[in-house]
Amino acid sequence: MNEATPLRGRRVVILVEQDYDHLDLDTTRAALAGAGAVVQVVGPIQGRIYRSRDGQQIAAEIAASAIRVADVDAVIIPGGFAADRIRLRHAMVDLVRDAVAAGKPVAAIDHGPSVLINAKALSGRQITCWPSIAVDAKNAGARYVDRPVVEDGNVITARKSDDLPFFTSAIIRQLTASS
């Protein structure tokens, strides 16, 4: 293992939809790519352009329906209202559910943890999230805490973009440990 690129050979997918938080997406992608991982942006439809809240845009490199969870090492759910749309995309919710079940790191920030509700991944699990969805997480069986980052098994959660340094460190640490 190369110390500078501990994630060489690992494949990480970041989920995207309209109104994604571009700071979450860009920062996480850069941190993981910098550690040597192959990072791919996965959306509902391959090649479609998705816009962030503040006018940035990004193309989905692969459709969620074309991803086999066996070929992925981690799944990232950025923040923003994109999560509200991802929740309605069956292939994306299935990918999250299957990755959680397979014990692979699944990391969600800001509103991203709402997708974990649809994936039925929160029962009895300790998490954090943007405060507006804390009640939804609790009603889904989660134990909500207000901390910058929370790791409960392979599920990593953070509250907001300010927490990105902790969020990306936790993802890289879990991926490194599982290699």
Add this chain to the structure above:
Amino acid sequence: MNEATPLRGRRVVILVEQDYDHLDLDTTRAALAGAGAVVQVVGPIQGRIYRSRDGQQIAAEIAASAIRVADVDAVIIPGGFAADRIRLRHAMVDLVRDAVAAGKPVAAIDHGPSVLINAKALSGRQITCWPSIAVDAKNAGARYVDRPVVEDGNVITARKSDDLPFFTSAIIRQLTASS
């Protein structure tokens, strides 16, 4: 009672925050005002300007903290991601909870019903809403159905802006019946 203005003398408040759905707000306000009601836009802070998703804007005429539920005949929660912000405003959630408890019509459309989750108004209640929050409503104890408008006691819910004719009719009917 004047047939053309059955709601004369009634006071209805519409809750507003950033990213409100202006079609929901404008259509509901026009329908209620047309039926004779006094309709006031209530936000977190009096006089502050709130913007809709599509660039419209509106000033909050009154702060939620200045409203006594005894002085209000109905509370409307429009759609849009405003609901995600309203959920975090204690005075607005309290107003909704108190209005539901007082048996006054409380009407929420699109993402608006998520505020009813924070108001703890959904246990055992039949509702509809935008599909992305259906799982949250169910986890909060609601019986979710996919219909244009649902009335369960004094709580009126609708799915989306397309349902506005049914939504406004239900609000006017309940307010007329309670006069």
